[in-house]
Amino acid sequence: MRVTARKTRGTRDRPGARFTREEGAIVKDWGGRLPVALIYPNSYYLGMSNLGIHVIYSLLNSYPRVVGERVFFEKDSRNPPTAVESGRPLADFAVLAFSISYELDYFNVVAMLKAGGIPLYAADRDERHPIVMAGGPCITANPAPLSPFFDVMCIGEAESIVPALLPVLEEGIGEARDGLVKALAALPGIYVPSYPPGKSVVRQFALDLDASDATSVVLTRDTELGDLFLVEVERGCQRGCRFCLVNTAFSPMRFRSVDRLVEQAREGLRYRRRIGLVGPAVADHPKIGELLAGLNDIGAEISISSLRIGSLSQDILRELARGKAQTIAIAPEAGSDRLRRVINKGISEDDILKTADSIGRHRFRQLKLYFIIGLPAETDDDAGEIVRLALAIKERLDRHGNTRLTLNAAPFVPKAGTPFQWLPMAPQEVLNDRLAVLRSSLPLKGIKLNEESPAWSQVQGVLARGDARLAAALADIEDVSLAGWRRAVEKHQLDIDYYVNRRWDTGDKLPWGMIDSGMRYERLCGELEKALA
Missing domain, CATH: 3.20.20.70 (Aldolase class I)
Structure with missing residues (x-):
């Protein structure tokens, strides 16, 4: 196996001229490695200013048996999303790891999975498909609205979750999907919607x-x-x-x-x-x-x-x-x-x-x-x-x-x-x-x-306090606009007033009740x- 970490200025095999102007991208051979797509569901322009993306990218690639590559959402592109480093499509990766910082990027999550040919709902995926994961502040606070789409949701900080997560993924990729997902559900800070936890999932954080x-x-x-x-x-x-x-x-x-x-x-x-x-x-x-x-x-x-x-x-x-x-x-x-x-x-x-x-x-x-x-x-x-x-x-x-x-x-x-x-x-x-x-x-x-x-x-308020019922509306939106949102909400008969304009009682069951944030x-x-x- 060969691993190269190099400056990427001047390379010709990168998709798009701006990528050739990067310095410090990590390029590895895929042979014998777990390929992970680190996905930021917004533009390259914004995503590369997000320090969290840099941290997770470096963390993934610090493992010799892992290759981590970046993927961004490009609004005006007619092509399916591909990795910055290799130009490979989402379906080529074993793991798709979304980092989600803003609720309004939920629309882009859906669009990227659809454009990448990945079944949107976790229940529709099998051993032929990547494991689809999500993390980030929005997921840590309330994973419910996107939960039908994800196999695994990470609650907390990457430094405290990734070291336990990667060995289980390496061992389980290629085996029975249900067994892998069940094994992941047993890890600290991991919420698997298809295996509702018996107790709250505790948010993980780096001590030092x-x-x-x-x-x-x-x-x-x-x-x-x-x-x-x-x-x-x-x-x-x-x-x-x-x-x-x-x-x-x-x-x-x-x-x-x-x-x-x-x-x-x-x-x-x-x-x-x-x-x-x-x-x-x-x-x-x-x-x-x-x-x-x-x-x-x-x-x-x-x-x-x-x-x-x-x-x-x-x-x-x-x-x-x-x-x-x-x-x-x-x-x-x-x-x-x-x-x-x-x-x-x-x-x-x-x-x-x-x-x-x-x-x-x-x-x-x-x-x-x-x-x-x-x-x-x-x-x-x-x-x-x-x-x-x-x-x-x-x-x-x-x-x-x-x-x-x-x-x-x-x-x-x-x-x-x-x-x-x-x-x-x-x-x-x-x-x-x-x-x-x-x-x-x-x-x-x-x-x-x-x-x-x-x-x-x-x-944004609907999505921030939302539950899993919102996934159906997100899945049906064809054009990301206020009109498109309203049509999807009406189609699925969702009570938006409940999520946005209503004061909830402190005794009500909350959509994010499965999470122990420490508060x-x-x-x-x-x-x-x-x-x-």
């Missing part, structure tokens, strides 16, 4: 982040973050926002050591000048100042994901400015202290304005604000409060220079495993009214507004009660 790297593996300019070398700083969050999925999917909070992070960044500087620091709460790293100083000392330019307002000290901002960070992103989430208390954000307007003043003083090129509309207990006045706060922030920025201000507004979508999992979304007409207030005020004042569609957010029921109920008190 330093035990394995989480950095960019394949470098390409043809992606959203193409000028960055990505490095994961931490995983999880300890803040407890009541709407947020991070605690459900990624707790407990864990940090990588500064020495290891600087070493990874030093390696990354061989390929990119800018180091992208990734994590839901990067500034909560207990040695964030030491980390930023270390990166500056080795000559790195720094890019950082959304920062916690209460964690942004003058020293941190000074080091970010020294590292030529161009954009700072913060998330007030709501326009009033009252509503921030409802969601347990833990920051005040005074905190926000002081942070904005400091950001302006350091003359960063852009400040991004993230807000949620349609939150529980929101009133008509709260949209105006967002406008008022945004204008106050802009006034602080303008005192010091020309830092651009961008405001991103997204509808609240209740997520499984959070204290707000029992609550409905705001009606679509209410969301449209809230956005209209923002549209009529912010652009005129020089604030760029980015908004997410209320209509599509409601589809205690009593705690979730208690947090909900506090929010609505």
Whole structure:
């Protein structure tokens, strides 16, 4: 057997010119190896900016007897999906492993299986077909809507699941499918819909982040973050926002050591000048100042994901400015202290304005604000409060220079495993009214507004709190559009109001009840009660 790990720049046997511009792709001979297709059900442009894809790709290929290749969804392609590395179709692989980060990508999952000639429903597949698996935050939170399509669903983080999973797959591929699937069902963190578990499937997570790297593996300019070398700083969050999925999917909070992070960044500087620091709460790293100083000392330019307002000290901002960070992103989430208390954000307007003043003083090129509309207990006045706060922030920025201000507004979508999992979304007409207030005020004042569609957010809400009955509608959609969705829903007589607009009782059986995320029921109920008190 021959294994080659090589730069792929300039090769001719790759499907598409952009793939020849990659550096770091891992190419192996298939002989005697378990071929696994790592599938991201969205575009190459987005998927190659997802650090999780890099981590799993590297993990799979660290096993000598496994060959892992990437597959992406290409919306405008008339050809069936094929692997980046070999150009092989899905049917050639023994295992199809989907990594699913967003509910609206469920439509692409269905489209890819259909286009690849793979029977959509797990019950229709036999020994001739690949084992079809899924993982990722959406699956960890609520595997139910897609469960009829998958043989195996992974609940938790790949580093803690893959090492036990691969030997069972290697041994069982080619044998009786039922026996293999049953053996997989016995593994920690594995949910097999055809073998309902006798007890909850416990979410798995890596205990020591330093035990394995989480950095960019394949470098390409043809992606959203193409000028960055990505490095994961931490995983999880300890803040407890009541709407947020991070605690459900990624707790407990864990940090990588500064020495290891600087070493990874030093390696990354061989390929990119800018180091992208990734994590839901990067500034909560207990040695964030030491980390930023270390990166500056080795000559790195720094890019950082959304920062916690209460964690942004003058020293941190000074080091970010020294590292030529161009954009700072913060998330007030709501326009009033009252509503921030409802969601347990833990920051005040005074905190926000002081942070904005400091950001302006350091003359960063852009400040991004993230807000949620349609939150529980929101009133008509709260949209105006967002406008008022945004204008106050802009006034602080303008005192010091020309830092651009961008405001991103997204509808609240209740997520499984959070204290707000029992609550409905705001009606679509209410969301449209809230956005209209923002549209009529912010652009005129020089604030760029980015908004997410209320209509599509409601589809996302259906899928986030959905059950297995939704699979029939997903299977029948021919064109991914709002009209196509409505037709499929009507055909299968699904009560969308139940999933989106109805408050559920805390005693109701939940579609994701088979999952033990680590969040205690009593705690979730208690947090909900506090929010609505």
